Amino acid sequence: MHEVSAAPAAHHGPPTTFIRKHVFSTDHKVIGIQYYHLALVAVVIGMVLSWLMRIHLGWTNAAIPGLQAISPNGAPGGVMTPEYYLQLMTMHATIMVFFVLTTAPFAAFGNYFLPIQTGAEDMPFPHFNMMSFWVTLTGFLVLVSAFFVSDGPPLAGWTSYAPLSAIGKAAGPGQGAGQVIWATALAIFCVGQLLGALNFISTVLDMRCKGMTLSRLPVTAWAWFITSCMGLTAFAVLMPACILLILDHVAGTSFFIPSGLVINDQLIPHSGGSTLLWQHLFWFFGHPEVYIAIVPGMGIVTHVLMTNMRRPMLSMKAILYSFWALAFLSYMVYGHHMFVSGMNPFSSLVFSFPTLMITIPSTILVLIWIGSLYGTKLRINTASLFALGFISMFVSGGVSGFFLAQPSIDIMLHATYFVVGHFHMVMGVAAMFGIFSGTYFWFPKMYGRMMDETLGKIHFWLTFVGTYCIFMPFHYLGWAGNVRRYAAFTDDYLKPLIPLHQFISVAALITGAVQLIFIYNFINSRFRGAPATANPWEGTSLEWIMPSPPPWNNFGGKDPVVYHDAEQYGVKTASGADYIMQNSPEQAVSGADGD
């Protein structure tokens, strides 16, 4: 048996220069923070874009002050053109899905906490890890550069369906250089995420400290592991799709463009391609992607709730099996985005069954979370409030899935605001709540200071009510048949719905403004927050054993030894504490109270 050595062979000492400490750092904690900052910048941009979109939808002919200066072509006289609306919409979605919802819960928190939670000193391939951040950042910068090319960003939506996205400039403004930049940025992003997923998987498989069996890993570590497995397979499919799309643009190939297309009386010089091929490739990636966005949040919510309930979940096994079931099923359901796409209608029925089945693990998770609350003394703080809000939002967003999973009902709801409401509630709100919960929970550990609880609670309340006011009405709009991706509502049957749109827009602007409270709290607490102890929440997992923030090598050169799983809450101990940390040899005196 090879013993744990007291001090590591000094392969690398602590970084000394500013560049090595904060810029090109191989330390997973720095990389995690760099990802978090990237997500913060991205979410602000994405949110501002959504404000512009909502203002335009509520008051289509209004002149938005300052917009003409930003884009004279897109908003002459400050009034947004329809193409500019679609361009902003495309960038809003792309930035949010990739650079916020994949980056923050997975890359940011995962990079920071996965190695610590497994008891490792760092990820096994720190240079790959550093590369993964810088490649992702490059992807972001390339994407944002689309705003600055002459025709602007693409307008084909984040789903970028061919042939609109493949034909080129003739299809519309932004469809030339903008679309190629978009596809390139995504391909670069895929490379960055693959490097990250590689590190995550290797950390869980090969970097666990002594005593840390797989079953003792905290739920968040499992969530990141499962997400990495999904990411590995999903991003590896998006990249080829983007490459083929780029080739259709710049090399004259016809992967996605059939023959006989005519725009502006000009015959498009491509032939033989398959329009639906893009959709199949994209959604094979796209559906796992949305589970990549939510599963880490589910892990965070479980982790935060356990710590605040002072009790383990009713069944961690059920939770983990549900995560695996979601991941597995996510590959079989992608055709539910394509029910009326023209693919074989029999395929639509085939896809609808696993889609309906995926309700089962989702329900198990919700019932376990709610059932675990029973009989506890849940501590209410901002992190646990956001975790509870997550459950409510996930239920609301998930229930609309009952309708969308059925092809016959999808006939009425496809491409309407019902779909937009569904995915915003699960991704735009629930996943965001997971990020917020994790932020308020882990901020003390990352920065050594506590965030302000009062501001946090105000942030929670206004956001919780505000996001319901924004996204619940989306379902009513969709139910009435309001088609999505419309820059304005000129149809007879849509005009009566405009007042509801205006209500939503007001709610969106107010809720958006509320997020400034969070940003203020985040920045201010960095410098003026109350100093944080090592374990302010009395958590059991390994991230809480060292001071806040942890030293550069996580455990000061001594690898921890683990004796328990991360669920030793509500136990009687000789010391009187109601929990046992994973690295403590202490055993519970008798079982948990009252069991």
Place this chain on the structure above:
Amino acid sequence: MGKFLAVTIIVIAIASAIPVVMHTWEPPADISTHGHLIDSQRDDTMIEAGVSFLAAQILLAIFIWQFSNAKAGGKTKTFPGGAKGLVSAALVLVGVEVLALGAFGTKAWATVYFTPPAADAMPIQVQAGQFAFYFRYPGPDGKFGPIHPEMINEGTQNLFGLDPEHDVESRDDIVTAEMAIPVNKEVHLLMHAKDVSHSFYVPALRVHQDFVPGLDLSLHFTATQVGKYEIVCSQLCGLGHYNMRAYLEVMSQADFDDWQKKQAAAQ
């Protein structure tokens, strides 16, 4: 604060349910022969979804009310049945529920997609292009002339790229900007995309189908009520997507014959 959250959740849940129960925002009334299957499926699903939604939110709220920030001391309890009961409930209840929905929903889907059009269905072709729908009726010969994409010319209004000089079948084709159909007569709609993906969505008719460039797709349906309805594009097709619509006029057979004669004369 936990109690306040519990109350808020219940208020939000009930407030969300009110517009649904009051049918405040509804799709247009169904004017099709197959739509009732879709509507009843949808209503069944709403009951199940609505009950699940309310039950979950209310249960969450009750537990938050009872079990948050309780005073220290006193035993903690475990949910009766533990995880086993909940997992079994999820597996069995939800599993049966969704399977039932799926199984019963196939009928509505099959009626639309797995039944062939009637032999005497009236063929109409619709072409979707940036940013308008155009329709073509075959005329007395009952045949559509071939489309020559390279001959499409909006300037001369040769919208379908027809070549009546060389193609006999094209000579009596009627091209219109609005779609008229006789009531209670099955229509076989042939769908052709001129440039990019579009979609044919008529909420009142309960039909929704994407146009796929390169694929010849078709729909069939029967309208049961006279009136004027909107056909809207629901697949993002470019800057004019929001404005891409045509009108569907359902008329009596006599009115439709008149209309068709007028359109033929105007070609």
Place this chain on the structure above:
Amino acid sequence: MATTLPPPKPEVLERPDKSRNGSTGNGGWQNLVPIEGNFRTIEEYSPPPSSSAIWVGIAAICMSFAAFTSALIVRQGASNDWRHITLPSVLFLSTMLLVASSVTLEVARRRVAAYMGGVQSQVASSRLWLYVTLGLGLLFVAGQYMAWLQLRSQGLYLATNPNSSFFYVFTAMHALHVLGGLAGLLRVIRKLGLGTLRRSTLNATSIYWHFMGVLWIYLFLLLWMRI
């Protein structure tokens, strides 16, 4: 260029292979690993992370090529503009070269093991075989380029027809990954020369290189049968 280097430091000979960061406790704890394929003699030690990581990377690359393959199959069925290409004859040669490079790599590995085990005092022959592998790999890439030239001389460019498009895409994507493998081999050669080569690095690089060969055989058959 026969250079005699000092005998390797003892750490290089040791098992387990310590992780990069030197914390020996790290590892797939309780990953019970058979020694030399003998399941009766297992040792509780941590396998080096690169031994599982390389397979993770290979899985991702397989998914990418699976996506390209499905694009090929769908595209072939989408339209009747499929025009079969005769594969450029140089591909048969370059395939042999790539397979040969796997053989030479295995020879090189055994030489390195002998050197690191102290059986051989000179690093020269292990380095030589690594260079031969590298050279064969470079020749393979050159062969791919010649195949492209041959196609061009037939008037088949990237966008000429779907067959040619896929031919270029598949061979270019594979060649890109082979270049990555060449970089890995160079790194191994460099580390061997400096005496800092770890067995796990050599193993991972070798697995990747062999995978390039296996992948090429799959692609070659795919191109031959479908394109």
